[in-house]
Each structure stands twice: as C-alpha cells, then as structure tokens.
Amino acid sequence: MLGCYTRQPTEFSRTIYTQLASVLTRNVSTTSCVSRAEPQPVDHYRADPSDQLSATEPLRSQPRWLRELGIVRSDWTRDEVNEVFQTPLLDLVFHAATAHRMHHNPHMVQRCTLLSIKTGGCPENCKYCAQSSSWSKEVGLKAEKLMDADDVYQAAVRAKESGSTRFCMGAAWRGPSQVGGRQWERVLEMVRRVRGLGMEVCTTLGMLTPEQARQLREAGLSAYNHNLDTSPEYYSQITTSRKYEDRLVTLEAVREAGISVCAGGIIGLGEGPSDRVGLLHQLATLPTHPESVPINALVAVAGTPLGKEGLETPTGFDMARCIAAARVVMPKAMVRLSAGRLSLTPSDQAMCFMAGANSIFDGDKLLTTANNDRNEDLEMFDQLGLTSRPAFMPYVGGNTSTGEQEHGAAAALDAAAAELAASTHPQALQAPTGGCCQTQGECGCQ
Ligand code: SF4
Secondary structure (H helix, E strand, O other): OHHHHHOOHHHHHHHHHHHHHHHHHHHHHHHHHHHHHOHHHHHHOOOOHHHHHHHOOOHHHOOHHHHOOOOOOOOOOHHHHHHHHOOOHHHHHHHHHHHHHHHOOOOEEEEEEEEEEEOOOEOOOOOOOOOEHHHHHHHOOOOOOOOOHHHHHHHHHHHHHOOOOEEEEEEOOOOHHHOOHHHHHHHHHHHHHHHHOOOEEEEEOOOOOHHHHHHHHHHOOOEEEOOOEOOOOOHHHHOOOOOHHHHHHHHHHHHHOOOEEEOOEEEOOOOOHHHHHHHHHHHHOOOOOOOEEEEEEOOOOOOOHHHHOOOOOOOHHHHHHHHHHHHHHOOOOEEEEOOOHHHOOHHHHHHHHHOOEEEEEOOOEEOOEEOOOHHHHHHHHHHHOOEEOOOOOOOOOOOOOOHHHHHHHHHHHHHHHHHOOOOOOOOOOOOOOOOOOOOOOOOOOO
8 A cells, every 4th residue: 555655646646636526526515416306505604705616716726835735846936835734724634645655655654763872961052952062050950971872773773672773862962073082982973883783764953064964864864853933033042153064064974974864843942923934934935845844832941031022822823824835835754743742732742743744753751841641641642543654665755746747737637627617625746755864775766
C-alpha cells in the first residue's frame, strides 16, 4: 500500500480525485433530489446565494494555490501565503488534509527522540531559551559538559527500543566553531554510532561552516535542524546575537553538503499572524523546501525574558492553522508537531494530524522542557489509528516542481474540470516524484 503514496502517485492522485469527485457530485445531486421532493423545508433552509455561486464557480476562477493544491512551488508570494493562512480553519484543514494525502500515508506518524548532548551555557541570547547564559541565573540552569559518546549511544538504543526511528541531538552552542577539535570529533563519533543503529540521525548544533556540514555528512548525518523561529522582521525581537541571514547561510551549507534540511519555527513568541505568515513564506520560498518543518509552540520557561512576559499559550486551533498552512505551502515536507504538545489535548493533536502533521517527539523530555508521556502517546495513536513511521522511508520533500510536472498537473486539471463541474472543491493534481530519502541513495530508493 505504501507504494500508493510514493511510487504510483499519478494513479493514487487520480483515485483520490475520483473519490472526491464522486462524493462531491453525490452531495450535490442529493441536495437536488431533496429540494425537488420536499420544496418547503429546503426553501426554508436555502443556502446563502454566495454559497450557491461558489458551488458552480468554474474551476479556473479559484485561487492558484487551490487550483494547484499539492504542487510543490517556491514562488509563493507573501499575499498568497497570507490568503492560505487566513482561510477559515475547517476549510484550511480540509485542503491541507487533501494535499497531505497526495504525498504521504496519512496513517503514519514518525516518533522521534530529542536529547540535549550539551546543556546550558549558550552564548546566544534567544529570549525563549532556558539554555542561554544571558539569563542562566534567573533560570537556575547550570552549564554542563558535552555528554560522553557511550551515554549518548545508550540513550539512542533506549529510544530505538521504545519505537523512535529518528534520534536528534542538540548542543547549546553558537556553533561547533566555538569548541575544540576533540569535542567536535566526539560529536561526529556520536553521529556515526547512532547511525549504525539504523536510526535517522539529526543534530542541532548552531551555525555550521560548509566544512563542518561536510564532515557531518561523512559521519552519516541524515538531517540538520536549524529553525528560522519567526518572520525576518520579528527576528530581532527574539534574538540579537545573530541575524536571520546567518540562519539562511547555515541552511545553505547544510543543503550543499547533501544533508536534508529541518527548519521550522515557534509560535507564541508574542508575534502576530503576519509573522507566522512571514515564517512560512520564508520556508516555502527557499530554493528547495526543507524536508522537515517543525512547528513548535512556545513552552515558556520561568526566568527567560519570554517566560516573564506572560504570553498567551498557543491553542490547538493556532497549532492546527500553522500546520495546515505549512502542509499546503510545502506539501511534500514532513511537518512535525514538536514542542508544546503538553498543552494540547488528544483532540487538539488529532486536528493537527488531520491538518498534515506527520511527526512527533516522544519521550518525557525535549532538551530541557517536559514532554508528553510515551504511553499516553501510544494510546492516542491507537485511538486515532496511527502507526509509527519506520526509519528511512523515502522523504519526498524538498523537490521543486519541474515544468513537466506542472504541465502534467495542468492537463490533469483540465480533465478533472469536467469531472468536477458541480464541485465546490476543485483539487489540482500533482504527480509527486519519487525523490531520494535522506540516505542519499544508500537505501536504494529513487
Ligand atoms: S535556542 Fe539554541 S542558540 Fe538559542 S540560546 Fe538556546 S541553545 Fe543557544
């Protein structure tokens, strides 16, 4: 069945499309039958004229993002991303769920484990972070040394045994350049050993030079996390010890080294909706989309500047909206429901999965903050019919649409237009390409 999502996209997309067409057409004809048989009640509940108009609106008059739903694009305008983001929530989730099913198995959610391999004492001053040395006294967090490679390996073994397929290691550094060669070599050893377990390996170590990225790649690193956090214009409210541009330079070095890119952001930093749009716009207009997009909710830590401000905790609806918009503008990426799940109910999380989230962090800790109970997560998976995504399944994210793909999508649109003449929800077809997974061909995928 998996092949339906990754290897036979055209047929799969057509199946989805046909099913949608049949459901929507059925709904339209059912309404017509009822209105002929029982005119009075239907008259009484007659839909708003604007709804009637949209039900027969020609396919081509829909906005481009809806006509081309599921197509990978890097030419998003900020207005377009804003329009996606501002779509009424249930409509947005519906469209995101449709795009999600064009490229991913919607029942599979990856479980990842995050370990802080070097905690505290960071010279950067991210206002949300408990690990910055700028407010270590207020937070009460002492700087620790880089963990021993054996201890990290054992933690990875435990994570794998409990069902995680991706192991992420974070160090509170400005970047590896601030540490000596011995520590750097130890990190590379950690990467090699964890990778030897058959897990996907991700690190988040701050700013990288191209040479450091190359060394990580040689050690077997699957992915590098480097979040953009928020919009370019709000960034200086969050961090002043580096610039937005620095983040983009590191992302470029990671991409150039052939490591898959993990980049997302945090909501609840005091930013406005336009900053959330700005973040998604930045990510979706990178020359190649990140394969992985974590969407975090701020976990406010007492003693940090943002812990003192009494900011509103993002709601489940806030998270679902960001995830759905990310899924629509970066349809092939893994969208990761990351920090902040403790404040979400299982129903909130279910909405996020429906909106296209296909990864969580499990385990009781995320770097320095608490996380959900693993058994409760497994129960939630059970209730929702979710299964754990295996390691090294092909990651189709990151590929930009080719002209050929877009031509194919346009042709499919024309064919579908006839099928969906009475539909209210035209869906563009995308023929997702295979695309290599993070092993860059080592696993044999294409
Ligand atoms: S978020 Fe990362 S870079 Fe920023 S202070 Fe914390 S550990 Fe340092």
